[in-house]
Structures are given as C-alpha cells and as structure tokens.
Amino acid sequence: MVAAVNNNNHLAAPQEQALLARGEELFIAGNYNAAWVSFNELIKINPNEYYYYYMRAACSGNQGLYQASLADLNKALSLAKTNEAKGFCHYDMAIIYVNMGDVNTAESHLITAAKLGNGLAQNICNEYGIPY
Amino acid sequence: MENKWQDLLKQHSLGMGSFDLNNENQENRPANEWPNERKRKSKLKLGLIKG
Numbered sequence: 001m002v003a004a005v006n007n008n009n010h011l012a013a014p015q016e017q018a019l020l021a022r023g024e025e026l027f028i029a030g031n032y033n034a035a036w037v038s039f040n041e042l043i044k045i046n047p048n049e050y051y052y053y054y055m056r057a058a059c060s061g062n063q064g065l066y067q068a069s070l071a072d073l074n075k076a077l078s079l080a081k082t083n084e085a086k087g088f089c090h091y092d093m094a095i096i097y098v099n100m101g102d103v104n105t106a107e108s109h110l111i112t113a114a115k116l117g118n119g120l121a122q123n124i125c126n127e128y129g130i131p132y
Numbered sequence: 133m134e135n136k137w138q139d140l141l142k143q144h145s146l147g148m149g150s151f152d153l154n155n156e157n158q159e160n161r162p163a164n165e166w167p168n169e170r171k172r173k174s175k176l177k178l179g180l181i182k183g
Binding site: 027054061092098130 | 136137138140141142144145146147148
C-alpha cells in the first residue's frame with residue numbers, strides 16, 4: 001500500500017519518494033514538461049494525493065496550459081484536506097484566471113485563499129486594500 | 133494603482149505556494165518582493181517526507 005505524502009504523518013514508498021524528488025528537482029529547475037511527466041506518474045501511483053495534482057497543474061500552468069491546469073487544480077481542491085492545501089489551490093487559480101483575463105474570478109479565488117490563511121494572498125489583499 | 137494586484141499576480145509562478153509551507157517568510161514580506169524562485173524549498177528538503 002502506497003501512503004500519501006501530504007504531511008508528516010504519512011510515509012511514501014521509496015519508488016514514490018524517488019519520483020517525487022525527481023519531479024520537484026525538475027520543477028525547481030524550471031523543466032516543467034519533464035516535471036509534468038514525473039507528477040503524472042505519481043498520480044498513477046497514488047491518485048488520491050492532492051499534492052501531485054497540484055504540482056501537475058503548476059507544470060501545465062507554467063507552460064501556459066491553463067485549462068489543463070485548472071482541471072488539475074479542481075481535482076487537487078477536491079482531495080485537499082487542510083486549509084493550507086486548499087489555500088495553495090485557490091491562490092494558483094487566482095494566478096491562472098488573472099492570466100486568462102478573468103479578473104473577477106481571479107479576485108474571488110485570491111480572497112478565498114486569503115480567508116484560508118494563505119500568506120501570499122493575504123499580503124496582496126492587505127497591500128492593495130482587498131477585504132477578505 | 134488600478135490593476136496593480138493583477139500585474140503582481142501575473143509575475144507569480146504556479147506551484148510556489150507549496151514550497152513555502154509554513155508561511156514563515158511571508159508575514160512581513162511586501163507582496164511585491166515575492167516570488168524569489170531561489171528561496172524555494174521542496175517538501176523533501178524540508179524533511180516533511182520520510183522514508
């Protein structure tokens with residue numbers, strides 16, 4: 001049984017850990033296409049881990065593939081168990097929608113992220129006078 | 133000032149939130165100082181994933 005890796009209480013299988021390490025390294029290096037492949041494989045191994053959808057969404061979105069990214073973020077949101085994780089998803093949705101030119105939806109997700117305690121979203125809301 | 137927050141968001145990369153898990157550097161950081169890609173920390177490097 002492969003365990004989730006979402007927090008300190010979960011243990012990942014060695015294969016899963018290695019793939020995650022590879023994916024994160026590729027992502028940090030900006031190699032989003034290769035990182036996408038790693039997170040796609042991780043989803044096959046563990047389809048219930050929100051983080052893998054979240055990261056695959058980031059790989060797609062950072063390449064301008066916004067619809068694919070939104071689909072994965074919605075899946076991640078459905079699996080996320082903590083406000084922190086949900087805040088990450090809403091914050092990234094805000095980024096995508098603002099890049100798509102949908103400012104109202106972007107603001108809605110930004111406010112939701114801030115309400116969930118996302119520090120980045122709160123900083124922006126505070127700095128630009130957006131109530132949350 | 134109009135549209136400033138939108139411009140700021142456009143500069144942000146997706147997925148960065150997960151690399152700043154405890155928000156430790158976010159509280160006092162002006163919004164326009166984020167992101168600093170080189171400050172990213174992976175979950176693995178933070179020791180949050182155990183073998």
